[in-house]
Amino acid sequence: MSSDINEIKEQIAIEVRRMHSRLIDMSQTMHANPELGFAEHKAAEMLTGELEEHGFEVERGVAGMDTAFVATYGEGEPVVGIIAEYDALPKIGHACGHNLIGTWAIGAGIALRRAMPDLKGTIKVIGSPAEEGGGGKVIQAEAGVFNGLDAAMMMHPRDRTYLDRGSLAVTPFEVEFFGKPAHASSSPESGVNALDAVIQVFNSINALRQAFKPNTRVHGVITHGGDAANVIPEYTSASILVRADDQAYLDELNEKFRNIVNAAALATGCEVKITEGLTYQQRVCNTKLVETFGENLTALGFDYEVPPAGAGVGSSDIGNVSQLVPTIHPYLQICENGVGGHTQAFAEASKSERADQLAADGSIMLAWTAADVLLRPELREELRSTFQRQLGREPAKG
Numbered sequence: 001m002s003s004d005i006n007e008i009k010e011q012i013a014i015e016v017r018r019m020h021s022r023l024i025d026m027s028q029t030m031h032a033n034p035e036l037g038f039a040e041h042k043a044a045e046m047l048t049g050e051l052e053e054h055g056f057e058v059e060r061g062v063a064g065m066d067t068a069f070v071a072t073y074g075e076g077e078p079v080v081g082i083i084a085e086y087d088a089l090p091k092i093g094h095a096c097g098h099n100l101i102g103t104w105a106i107g108a109g110i111a112l113r114r115a116m117p118d119l120k121g122t123i124k125v126i127g128s129p130a131e132e133g134g135g136g137k138v139i140q141a142e143a144g145v146f147n148g149l150d151a152a153m154m155m156h157p158r159d160r161t162y163l164d165r166g167s168l169a170v171t172p173f174e175v176e177f178f179g180k181p182a183h184a185s186s187s188p189e190s191g192v193n194a195l196d197a198v199i200q201v202f203n204s205i206n207a208l209r210q211a212f213k214p215n216t217r218v219h220g221v222i223t224h225g226g227d228a229a230n231v232i233p234e235y236t237s238a239s240i241l242v243r244a245d246d247q248a249y250l251d252e253l254n255e256k257f258r259n260i261v262n263a264a265a266l267a268t269g270c271e272v273k274i275t276e277g278l279t280y281q282q283r284v285c286n287t288k289l290v291e292t293f294g295e296n297l298t299a300l301g302f303d304y305e306v307p308p309a310g311a312g313v314g315s316s317d318i319g320n321v322s323q324l325v326p327t328i329h330p331y332l333q334i335c336e337n338g339v340g341g342h343t344q345a346f347a348e349a350s351k352s353e354r355a356d357q358l359a360a361d362g363s364i365m366l367a368w369t370a371a372d373v374l375l376r377p378e379l380r381e382e383l384r385s386t387f388q389r390q391l392g393r394e395p396a397k398g
């Protein structure tokens with residue numbers, strides 16, 4: 001590594017620490033004003049305002065979403081993308097800590113820009129709404145927002161520091177059955193029972209379970225099961241997630257799932273409506289970019305753990321980004337082991353003193369990694385060839 005890069009990295013750290021109190025302020029403001037997916041108006045306004053103030057050109061309403069944005073500084077290649085999330089959860093607010101994800105991305109972007117006034121290339125801070133259901137990145141990916149990036153990166157808070165962790169591909173389904181009501185005792189024969197249909201769906205999934213490949217997850221809830229015990233239910237609904245560790249097998253499972261639902265309708269005589277949501281693809285982190293991030297994390301004095309083999313994983317729309325360009329999605333520990341995401345305790349952790357302290361460190365790790373991508377052509381070539389090896393195709397061109 002040239003001394004140039006080291007000097008720039010030193011400068012990045014200085015720039016981040018200079019704006020540390022502003023970063024804490026942004027993180028706490030988002031935390032105190034939790035906004036649900038696609039309605040993150042205050043957060044998007046604050047983050048884009050901050051980026052504009054620091055010389056970024058901001059495009060709002062990206063890919064048809066009011067609260068999506070792309071903030072750009074510089075021009076031409078190479079291009080690095082730092083992704084911000086800022087959506088919260090119903091009732092429990094920032095219990096996934098996306099206030100920190102947004103803060104880290106903004107801190108990294110601004111520090112890079114300030115530390116590299118003679119930048120040859122482009123820094124993009126990409127604001128992605130609605131990770132918690134809604135799939136902002138799926139919509140942005142389809143609109144080509146990530147195409148042409150030499151690297152895409154974001155970081156997620158959790159109870160452990162991990163450099164790399166996979167995720168499953170998932171398709172969400174809403175299923176509705178329409179039967180015919182009748183008195184459940186005096187004239188059941190004249191009804192069509194929509195509850196039987198929805199129960200049949202869950203039974204058929206369970207019957208199929210034995211034949212699932214490892215890491216397959218199919219699970220759901222009945223969201224409407226009828227209205228009264230003495231009435232044959234005329235309407236029922238269920239919300240079901242189908243997950244697999246690769247797209248081809250997910251396609252196969254989705255087909256089986258639709259067959260199960262249609263068969264339940266046929267068997268019971270119900271009408272059926274299947275609504276399929278956006279698919280989050282499986283995450284394949286670029287191992288070379290993971291390694292580079294790991295070096296920066298270690299250089300900043302942090303340790304990391306390797307996730308236990310066979311540990312369960314969830315799904316995220318960063319998967320769709322990772323299928324297009326070299327991508328990382330590391331995790332930074334912000335609380336004691338065992339504090340799970342999507343809990344009140346994690347919401348507390350996301351605004352704790354420790355989280356505030358990490359507002360700076362997280363921004364530095366990301367910015368250092370982005371600086372490596374921008375300044376080291378041989379690294380960019382390795383990211384590309386690694387992507388090629390892992391996914392069997394070239395990264396998406398801009």
Ligand SMILES: [Zn+2]
Binds near residue numbers: 096132341342
């Ligand atoms: Zn979450």
Ligand SMILES: [Zn+2]
Binds near residue numbers: 096
């Ligand atoms: Zn999250």
